[in-house]
Amino acid sequence: MGLIAYNIFIGCYSLGVRLASLWNPKAKLWIAGRKNIFADINSKLPASGAKIIWMHCASLGEFEQGRPLLESIRQQYPGLKIVLTFFSASGYEVSKDYKGVDAIFYLPMDSPANAKKFIDTINPALVLWVKYEYWYYYLSELKKRDIPTLLVSGIFRKGQVFFKSYGGFWTKMLGNFTHFFVQNENSKKMLGQIGVTQNITISGDTRFDRVIEIATQQLDAPIVKAFCQNQTVIVAGSTWEDDEMILAAYADETNHREKIILVPHELDKGHLDTVKKVFKKSVRYSEIESNPSLMENIGDYNTLIIDKMGMLSRLYNYGDINYIGGGFTRLGIHNILEAAVWGKPIIIGENYENYFEAVDLVDCLAAESISDTNELKEAITILLSDKKAYNESGKAARDYVFTHGGATKKITDYIQVNRLLIN
16 A cells, blocks of 8 residues: 555656646756756766766755765775766756766656666665655665665654555665664664664764865855944844845844854845845845946945845855754754854754754754744843953854764775675
8 A cells, every 4th residue: 555655656756847847947957957867977977897886866956965984985985986976956956967976867756666776777886865755666676786875964843654554665665775874862762762773873964974064165256255344243044035024124223233154045036035025135146247347336325135145154164153054944953063163153044843953952052942033032142242252152053063073984884894895
């Protein structure tokens, strides 16, 4: 019954994406990226002979999570080849030019034929599955061939399908993994509740290693430097509409006392046009890039809208206070660690309790949750008027990140000790 329901889900999902592609750019990319996918794979696949490691990521966030592991493996085993796959268009399109692997593809949609053909084609010696996304036919085929398959930075919590009364099919799917590297003790306990008790290591989250690495890379951005002009700056990253309404109300009230660098989660033209109207004294990064004469009057703006991908994680270093978006959406806040590593106080929205690192940062006073513009104003006022509280909050954020590094080494040590990449 579970497999029947799964196949119905797969069919409905594929049909839904095809319909959405008529108007949704991401869905259109998702479809186009899988057109003639096996011809694309065969044309890009490394020459036969070398062992291949396959890492699969749902999207961009999971890639950033798995990236430290990929780069560590590349350094330790330079003769191996690495294949990286994505399910989402946003993950693939942003990362398709990444030079740290030998080939990057969309993952063909899960089916018995696709799973067999894909694994026949790449013939991986080791498979790394990052955080989540569980595709039955791929995982079953890997298990059937006895190919070591590791779940990296896994996170399990109440509410996931595995722990529902109807979750038996999904629980069975977990049996296809060779080893689980989970982020915390609670994940191990949750797995134990459904009978998964073997081959589990509490490794922590490889995202900590990634953001620590990023913090060694300064962003040289003349436009951003000119905009900041030695004034107090709030960097607001991965914002959604509710975040933007709260921040825009604050921007109107501050009258240039603080500058805001805004990085919306959605960068489509329609949304960016709306944001530009809502933030009355704003300018888009691309406007200044294409018309450098605007730099002369950059002091007239109190909000710089970043409409370019790939800058956010290092932009947080420009903030005196950093705001993480998503806390007013159903899914919750975005990557808080990218901001915490820079040692600045953090402000987030209300929906963060499913993210243990956010809960930890709130508990150690490195982050504060707000529900409206008044609470945002109060939080900023207190931080900027109390230097001791400000410094302690920033230090707590940085210390939290640096004391939780090391997950990558635990996984590479396991690979080495178990000789997974040695004949």
